[in-house]
Structures are given as structure tokens and as C-alpha cells.
Amino acid sequence: MKILVITEQRQGKWNNTSFETLAAAQQIASAASGSVSAAVLGKSLDAFAAELASKNVAEVLQVEHDLLENYTPDGFCVALKQVVESTKPDLVLFPHTYQVRDFAPKLAAMLGKGMIGDCVAYRNEGGKLVFVRQMFQGKTAADVSFVGFGPWFASFQSGAFRADQVAASDSGAKPINKVSIDLKPEQIRTKPLDLFKEAKSAVDLTQAPLIVAIGRGIKAPENIPQAEAVAKALGAEIAASRPICDEGWLPMERQIGSSGQTVAPKLYLALGISGAIQHVVGMKGARTIVAINKDQNAPIFEIADYGVVGDIFEIMPALTEELQKAK
């Protein structure tokens, strides 16, 4: 099986999920006596290509073009269609980043193929590849397989594999092939403009050793002081899942998850958070996770060290009191 991994860099920096996906590709290939190639797209990519060439890959595809300097879905699709058609992989793997979500399904469709996105694992069942992804906001897992011939397209969720498990080359630098592509300005219809951050956030949750986070289970903004009391008694920062910030109940800079901050505190206390994957990717690195939720099937319990199935409105005041006593 011939696997092509599309890595991602932006403005001179890797998206580290690229290496997690490369590790996944190496694992899939080793069980299927396959080979892995890694592609990187952009402009002035020598350093990126050299880093990929130090890994255990068959070859590195350095896809450079002036029009690929700034990402556009049209530019990347036109370029990658040519790369896929010329290299003929059986399986094309992507890190499941916001950028990949923006173009990869279109690339697959341009080749008349489908994409299994956002996978968290795979299994090789007697030569047949089965991909595992979540459905129903993480309440169920699904086994998904491809129908028909490749090339097949799939993406792996951040954190599904470990970047430090990428196998290095044992025979020096691997070959780097500079792939030239045919791309014209008129093929790119959208125009990327400035990159920016909103007003610098006052809180850097990534540095907080203790975090109390609230989700939909808090029900109304007038209940938030109860969670804040728990946080105060713990000496923790307060944070939230996306819906709470969307509602404006807490400011956006307190959001944990794929669109917010990624944290790895000593303690993460999740109050009324169901544990949708978009939230979990932002906090599963926490050393100790405590989840309190009324739904015993909430996916947050899959990653919790301590779980309480119950009403947060009964437990929050009791917990505040016990924490104050324990000081």
C-alpha cells in the first residue's frame, strides 16, 4: 500500500499534527508492507523538506509555487490533484486541521472520491482498513471503511497518534523530489488577506495549574457564580466549552477546545461538559481530569480519572464548602 501524507506548515511553522499523521501512516504501512511519502506545500520549503527527509519515508515531495505561499483552497486543490495523479497513492492521509477541513473533501471530490474525516484510530482487519471516527458528538464511535478503488482520503484528529513515535530514517536523508505544478492566478478565486488575533487575551489558561470548566450543563448565566465559587475555593481559573462562550456567558478567551486554548493543567474539573471532541482535544492532556455530569453516558467520562454522575447544582456548593475546609 502506497500512502501519501500531506503535511501542513504555515508561515514558517509546522502544524504538529502533521507528525502525528506521519506516525499513523508509518504504522499503517508497516502492517501492510507499504511505503510512506510525505508532501509539503508552500514556498521556500527547503528546511521543511529536509526535516521530513530525516524521517523513515520513501520520499519527500517538495511542492513549491509562488501561488502556494499563502493557503487558498483553490490553489491547494489544483496543486494536490496534480500530485495525487502523478504519484498514484492508494491512501492520502491528512492531519485533521481547520485548513484540511477547508479543502480536503473538495480535493477528494475533484477525483471522484470520498474522504473519511476526523478519524481517531484505524484497524487493519485482514488487509482491510477500517477507520474509527466519532459520531453524535462523541457519544458513539463508528467503524467506517472505503467502498471501491483508491485513492482513498482520510484525516486523523489531533492527538489520535503521537508525534514522538515518528520513525526516523535509518539510512541517512531520504530523497527529496521537487514537484513542479501548473497553477495560474485565475484558478484561485478567493483572496487571503491579513492574519490577526482578537484583542490580546488577558488570561493565559495554558499556564494555569488548576482549571474549573463549565459546559452546557450550567444552563443559565446566573448559575455561573456557583462554578466561580468552586474555582475560587480551589484557586483555579474558570474556563468553558464553546457553547458557553458563543452565548456570551463567559468571554471567548476563556474557551477551551480546538477553536480556543489547548491546556494541560494538573487538574481539570469539568462541570456539566459532555465532552464533544472539539472540547476534548483542548484539555485531554490534563494530568488529572474530574468530570461531573448528570448523563452517565457523556463522553467526558471516557477520559476522566474521577467521575461523578450527578447534578452539578447539588455538588458545586458542597464541593466549595469541602474545598474551603481542606485549606
Place this chain on the structure above:
Amino acid sequence: MKIIVCIKQVPAKDAPLAIAGNWIKESDIGFEMNEPDSFALEEALRLKEKHGGEVIALSMGPERVKQTIKEALAKGADRAIHIADDNFAQLDPLGAASALAAAVKNENADLILTGLQSDDQGFGQTGVLLAALLDRPHATIIMAIEAAEGKLKLKRELEAGWFQHIECPLPAVLSIQSGINKVRYATLKGIMAAKKKEIATLTADSLGAKTEPTQKVEKIYVPIKSKKTEFISGPPKEVAAKLVEKLKFEARVI
């Protein structure tokens, strides 16, 4: 501006899910408008209020989907297209997008909006696939739309707190990020007015859409736990005391 909004009906958020093969038992649960799509609908209604035009709600699925279509009409969509399909849940993203694309091809809309992803299957591909199938420019994870002089200026969300402005010509397809706006409720007047609005019913077959699957969900199941969770139970006060003890002496994090 003629705007089509793709709206999916999904199991209600608190619905107990009973797994049946590669889908769930639908008989005993409630359904609702996919929340991310409600933000796309709201954005379409606001664009219409500002620039004039028409909002068309597009939905695919069995008869029950009409309920969600009526909600969209009650909120202010002008008319609706229902692609009736009892096996909608078995379609893959490309198959579903092919049917949606076939249904809107002759509408020549200026803008097609989708929510970011569905709360049930969560493929998150529909908008991008529609753009590919209809050969239109697109952008996803949109947090703001400004339309002027036949062009859009968009604010696109990136990861880790970054954003980017993008210029996009019309016609286009956009996937809307949840939280872009405050969603309105249907008024009584809106609900009454919706009764007179047109719902055109089509089928994927009548549209000649290719919906053969490129991928298959073989089965769904309760996820296998990666961590052993210690559950603490009892009356709230006792639970709180036990938890504090565990955190202090076992996990040693406080």
C-alpha cells in the same frame, strides 16, 4: 441576494441513543434543527434584511424533516426545498452533497450557506463538497460576512485564537461557524405566515443525482474507554468530601 441555506434535522441533544447496526433507533426520539445550521439560517436572514432578496431553506431526509423546514420558514425563510429520502442516514457525505447540489443547480443562488458540521454524523464536509460539485469558490468556519459590490469580505476562524480576512467573489458557498450571531426565535406571526409558504418536494432519483457511496459506516457503538474512571457516588456532601480527599492524597493535585 438569493441565498440557499442547507439545514439538517438531527436527533435532539438530550435524546437517549439506542444503537441499531450502523445507525440509531429513530422511533422513540425527538428531532431538532442541527444547531450549527441554525446559525447559518440566521446569517442568511440577516443578509436578506440588509441587502434584500430571498432565503430558501434546503433540507434532505424523511417526512419528519418537514417539521424543521417549517421552523425555518417560521423564522423567515421565504420558501423551502425538501429532498425526500427515507435512507438519508445511509448516504455518505459525497452522496448527500450530490443530491443537494442537483437540487440547487438551477436556482442560480448568489450564496449557499451551511452550518459547520452536523451534531449527529459530524462529517463537516457538505459546504466544501457543494462548492466542488457546483464549481464555486468557498470558505469555511466563517465568523463575519460583509457583502459589497458583488464581493464578500469574510472573517475566517483559524486555530488557537487566530483569524484571517478573506475576499471571496459571488456566487459562493460558505460554512458558518457556530456563535457567529444570536439566533432568533420564531414569532407567532412567523409561524402563521409559514403555513402559506411553498415547500417543493423532490427526490434524489428525480434529480438524477449520483449517490453511490464512496465509504460505508459499518457499525456504531459506545466508545471503548481509554482510561479507567473511578466513579464516586453518594449524597452530594459525601461525594464532595471524597473527591477532595482523592484530589489531595491520591492525585495530589491540590
